[in-house]
Amino acid sequence: MRPRRGWRRTQRLTAVVVLLACVGIGTAFVLVALRENVVFFLVPSDVVERLAEGRVGDGRIRLGGLVVEGSVARDSDSGEVRFVVTDGAARVAVRYRGIVPDLFREGQGVVATGTLQAARVEGTSSEPLPLLEAEQILAKHDEYYMPRGVEKALKKNNLWREQP
Amino acid sequence: MGVEIGHYALVLAFCTSLALAFLPALGLVRGRGFGTTFAPAVSLARPLAVSLCVLCFCACAMLIRAFRASDFSVLLVWQHSHSQKPPLYKIAAMWGNHEGSMLLWVFVLCLFALAMAYSQRKPSRLTLLSLSVQGCICALFLAFVLFFSNPFARVFPVPWEGEGLNPILQHPALAFHPPLLYLGYVGLSAAFSTTVAGLILDDCSREWAQKTRLWTLVAWCFLGAGITLGAFWAYEELGWGGFWFWDPVENASLMPWLLATAALHALRSYMVRQILLVWAVLLVLLAFSASLLGTFLVRSGVLMSVHSFASDPLRGLVILLCVSLLTTSALALFAWRTGGKNTKPPPSALPFFSRESAQLLNALLLSLCAGLVLLATLYPLFFEFFTNRTLSIGPPYYAVVLSPFFLFLLAVLGLLPVLGWGGSSRARIRRHLIRFAPVACGFGLAFFLLTRTSATAAIAAALGAWALLGAVKTRSAKDARGSALVHAGVGIVVIAIAGASLTDVEKFRTMREGDRVTLTGPLFSESLELQELFARRGVNYTERGARFAFVDKSRAMLSPSRRVYPPRGLETTEAAIDRSLLRDIYVTMSREKTRGKTNDSEETLSVRVQGKPLMFWVWGGALVMVLGGVLSLLSPLVTLKARRR
Structure with a gap:
């Protein structure tokens, strides 16, 4: 049928x-x-702007900038690394537990992935800074690497210098 | 002098590739009226392919010679080499940069042109036309190398010392990773050319299918080996303990692999049952397009990736033009030709429980997976273009989106021995299920009880075991041995990945001499003692590290370290890995002078110890897959006609 x-x-x-x-x-x-x-890529100025708008726990972010000279401190008991990241205009403190990558150093570009914390911490010059609890710290293979967002921000703030 | 010879060779190679692009095709057109080919043009095809290959080889050899001799008057050598470097890495530096790697890319392209020319005793019309197509691709990329990224550019005044290769690239796996990967990427060009030629001739016959399958399979093996080596390098050298990061550049190598895998399955179905022809054609075209796209993504620097070399907008634009030209013209040809009388397969019924539907599912899901990877790879690009904000896609996306498809495919894979061509009885399937499903479930349960992590890992492990059992059960014709081996490898890799990446055992400590750290995970428990700190000089670096001993003295010492390479003062982490069949112990360390709480300048030693269950089998399984590919390359192909006899 x-x-x-x-x-x-x-x-x-x-x-x-x-x-x-x-x-x-x-x-x-x-x-x-x-x-x-x-995961949004932000520079410290964006973070400050976001915080001013009251958006803190907005999921994970990727923070890019230069490590401020003299700001890297490692707590030898807990193994935590703390440093301050800047884009020339604003600064954000980063806390990380783990081994930092090879190319991580003061004055160089860095990208930290993590969550912004509500608490503010004392920075190097005793002003309260926003805090990023990082899960991952990246620096690139190439030491001339500069996160593109940071490059833009640095150029805007006249802090950009051409690499040799 | 050698540098000039190399440059001239490159110019000549460009002219030769133009000749190769036109002459064989011209011979075919002229010959059409007489029913034969126009002999003079056609007989030139082979000599042209040979001379093209020799010229490109000459250019590569001259560049390598410049690197070996540390001829810093060449811009590229000055930027990427150093007189103190070990000889192997001087050679490897040739492809550790944009210009050199593009030259290697083109050389491999010519190599495949040569292989195509000699794959047959007397080149057929299909081979001749595919040589022409290959010649076009060669000409396009040779022009790019010559006019936009000349590796032989000089620098004046001549510097005394080179700037040095990025030390992170100084690793044996990375010395061989790019050539292998390129053999894979570019090998797909041969399948692409053959398919384009087949479409132009409107003749997707058995000869076409055999040729395309051959080149796709060759490329597939190299691509798999290259990807594995890259992952191995990332595991050994990056010091993060992972081996796959869903980095855009890794994705760029994964997409062609997925599409080539799907294409192989579709081609096989076409050869055995005359089905999935359109799929096969499309997948072959897409696979090479994906590898071109990968080249664009890697070489143009549009993506923020750990792999991308310094970006140059003009180069990126030119590569993008080449890529889109090739891709769109091939796809337009495809759209024009499909449904033609010779490209259209005879309609055939598709029984639900059959090898045919499994093959269709494979083609469907693997290309879908490739599409999802592509979406996430390009999404940040488009997002930035439209909103001027930068973002990236986190690795969980891939896990969430891809795993259902992969797990489903694994489930089908395990049924393969009872899924025959043309359908199979439900009783057979039921018997197979009753016999093997409990074993796989038991394995998954045992895995879960041992690792006590996620249910997903346990399911993946169970399905991996299920696929492995299915592959072991397959005892069919000679031509299926290779594919059974590949499928067994898939099962092994899945189980290993479930063990290694979903089970995370790690400890992070700051340590002093004499301190101990104990790591307990599934199937292992190890105590390490920090014995001493050391510093030494290597060939072209200084090294500061720490020696760890296993407390029960059962295994060799582990010495992770940090190396500093003087030319640029760069530092690399050298992980120390203790391998065994059941687990890897992965130790990395850093010694830093920092401001502590009490003392202003104290040195801390931070140590990270990771346990990676079953890590060995990730490499083992991948090797089995590649070997399976080689085996099916060597074994004779049983096609429909032979089977009917």
């Missing part, structure tokens, strides 16, 4: 609806995953 024409049409319609639903759910799923895992 051959299936009736109406039945076949229903079958085809169901297939199309199921397919569309799958594609829709899949797309939504991917978009949500994408949005949840977006």
Whole structure:
């Protein structure tokens, strides 16, 4: 017995609806995953601006800037490293527990991924600074590396110097 | 002198590639009216391919010679080499930079042109036309190398000493990683050329399928080996303890691999059952497009990545133009030709439980995965372009989005021995399930009880075991041995990754001599004692490190260190790794002079000890996969006709 024409049409319609639903759910799923895992790249000025707007716990961020000369301190008991990152206009303190990468040093570019904390900490010049609790510290393979956002900010603040 | 010879060779190579691009194709056109090929133009194809290859080799050799001789009058050598460097790394410095690596890229392109020319006793029309297409690609990229990134540019006045190779690149794995990876990336060009030629001739016959499969498989093996070596290098040298970071450049190598894998499956289905032809054609084209895109992403510096060399906007633009020219013209050809009388396969029914539907699923899901990786790789670019804000996509995205598809594919993979071409009985499938599913579940459960981490890891491990069992069960025709081995490798890698990356055992300490640290994880418990601090001079670096001994003295000492390379004063972390079949112990350290609480200048030794269960098998499984690929390259192919006999 051959299936009736109406039945076949229903079958085809169901297939199309199921397919569309799958594609829709899949797309939504991917978009949500994408949005949840977006990590914005900010320079210290952006962080200060964000804090002024009252947005603190805005998920994870990636902070880029130069490590302030003389700001790196390591607590020998807990193994925590603290340093201050600047883009020339604003400064943010970073706390990290772990081994810093090879190219990490004072006066060089660094990218720290982590979450901004509500608390402020004392910086080198005893002003309270925003604090980033870092999970990961990156410096690039190449020592001429400068995070592009930082380059922009430094140029804006006339602190940019061409690398030799 | 040698540098000039190299430069001339490059210019000649460009002219030769132009000739190769036009002559064989011209011969075919002229010959059409007479039913044969136009002999003089055609007979030139092989000599042209040979001379192209020799000329490119000459250019590469001259550049390597300049590096070996530390000829700092060459800009590139001055920027990337140093007289004190060990000889192997002087040679490797040739491809440790933008210009040199592009030259190597082009050389591999020519190498494949040569291989294509000699893959047959008498070149067929398809081979001749694909040589022409390959010649076009060669000409395009040779022009780029000559006019936009000349590796032979001089510098005046001649400096005394080179600036040195980035020390992080001074590692045996990295010396061989780029050539292997390029053989993979660029090997796909041969499959691409063959497919484009097949589309132009409107003849996607068995010859086309065999050739395309051959080149795709060759490229697949090299690509897999290159990716593995890159991951191995990251594990050994970056000192983070991970081996895959979802870095855009890693993604750029993963996408062609995924697409090539899908293409291989589609090609096989076409050869056995005359199905999935359109998929096969499209996937081959996309695979090479993805590797071109990868070249663009890596070489143009548009992406913020740990791999990208210094960026130059003009170069990026030119590469992008080349890439989009090749990709769009190939895809336009595809759109024009599909559905033509010779490209359209005969319709055939697709039984639900069959090898055919599994192959279709494979092509579908793997290309989907490649698309999802592409989305996340390009998303930050577009986002920045439209909003002027920079962002990146965190690794959890990939885990969340890709794992369902991969796990599903693994589940199907385990069913492979009972999924025959043309359908299989449900009773057979049920028997297979009853026999092997409990074993896989038991393995997953044991894995969970041992590691006590995430359920996802346990599921992945169970499915890995399931795929492995399926691969072991496959005892079919000779031509399936290679693929069974590859599938076994997939199972091993999945189990190992579930062990190594989802189970995180690590301790971070500041230590003094005599201190001990104990690391307990699944299947192991190790105590390490810090015995002494040391400092020594290496070939072109100074090293300060620490020696650790296993307290039970069962294994050799571990000496992680930090090296400083004088030319640029750069520092690298040298991890010390104790490998065994069940776990790796990964130790990194740093000695820094910092301002402590009491003393103004005290030295602290920070130590990070990581336990990586099953890490060995990540490399072991990847090796098995590559070997499987080589095996199926060597074994004779059983196609439909042979099987019917």
